[in-house]
Amino acid sequence: MVQIKKKKRPDPEIPTSSMADISFLLLLFFLVSTVIDVDTGIGMTLPEYIPADQQTTVPISKERLAALLINENGDVLLNNEVIAIPQISKTLKPRIESKIELPANKKLIISVKTDRKTNYNLYIQALDQVKLAYFEVREEYALRRYGKRTIDLNEKSEELKDIREKIPIIISIAEPEKIKS
């Protein structure tokens, strides 16, 4: 009997040379579709809502308060004095610095008040200046006290806790007035 010779098949193989191309395509897709948008902004904490009839007024000494008023024409008033927006941080800095060593109930409170017609951008610029003043004071305090910059400090470290305790950012958004004068 004639033996049928088995045809020798070539070894099965998956072609891998095009794999790189395919994965490059996928990679490109994800590269293009990725939006690494970091949310940046000015953080604030709103006061709790208390109905108007339950509100109580707490007297605050003039020494503690820095009132910042922005009207609809873009004029800025800081403690009843007209001021240009870029000057705010410079004016506030000495006042914040003078209160570093004071107890928590004597720290500076900045009250920001705007008109209904005030431009939002102006409000942000003013708020930015206030924040900038605080950040600069914090930065200088950190350098003086610990010899480190605030960004180099650990989020949970004692140093940062101390800085936040010594220089708390207290910005009060004034209750909007119902009647426009």
Added chain:
Amino acid sequence: MTFKKKRASSTAGIPTSSLADIVFMLLLFFMVTTTLREVDVLVKFKLPEAKAIEKIENKRLVSYVWVGTDGRIQVNDSLTKLEEVQKIMYAKRTALPNIIISLRIDKGSDMGIVTDIQQELRKASCLRINYSAMIKI
């Protein structure tokens, strides 16, 4: 006299077998970091610029409110009325107690609408907010 050029005997070649692995690594990185945009922003807005800016570390906590150039308000995926903001935000806050509301408000807006939204947020006790702004260089 002519010089015979000396040639290296071995054939030069870049090993390409590991290329696929490297590419896959990159691919994985981008796949993991990609957050496909879930919402369509229906309003047109331009953010204000500021210097003293903070980053929001935890993106899961963030919820957005948009206010466009024309004063329309968008929460979630659709345009909403001012009166409805409180209800939506309250529901969000109960699901996520330490929610941060990022206010993406057009820089040409009036403070009136901003205070109105803030009042609504206060009523819904969403007190942590963030005025979204671009970095001023």
